[in-house]
Amino acid sequence: MTVPISKLVSIAVAHAELESTQDLDALLATMEGEPVYEFHPLGKRFCGMANTRRYYTHFMQDVQPRILGFSQISEAIGNEGMVQEYTVTVAHEGDAEPAVHRIMAILTFGEQGLSGERMYCDDKFFRTLVGPLWDELEPVA
Secondary structure (H helix, E strand, O other), X not given: OOOOHHHHHHHHHHHHHHOXXXXXXXXXXXXXXXXXXXXXXXXXXXXXXXXXXXXXXXXHHHHHHHEEEEEEEEEEEOOOEEEEEEEEEEOOOOOOOOEEEEEEEEEEEOOOOEEEEEEEOOHHHHHHHHHHHHHHOEEOO
């Protein structure tokens, strides 16, 4: 990393806060290069800034309205990134009742910003989260 870890942490915090807004450009400005988003234990991922833009466009338009609530459980900072654990309540399409998901997301550090995320949750949440990218996910190398 070429910027101090404290700067990368502040970028990660801003990124997490921007995920609850409609400011796509500011959110993408926290990213660098060709981000990699991994989904575990599914073992799938997508790569690239164009796909990251598609992902967050879907997230802001289609997922945010389904999120009925969330609470942060924990947060930890390391040399490789910032780990955040949440419970998220989601109204899934076609379900009579909302579902509560536990998710752990690692916002990975790059040289000047974030290089992507590694997320751990269940397939149902991931299907909603990635939407139109679902069929394009590739195996984690």
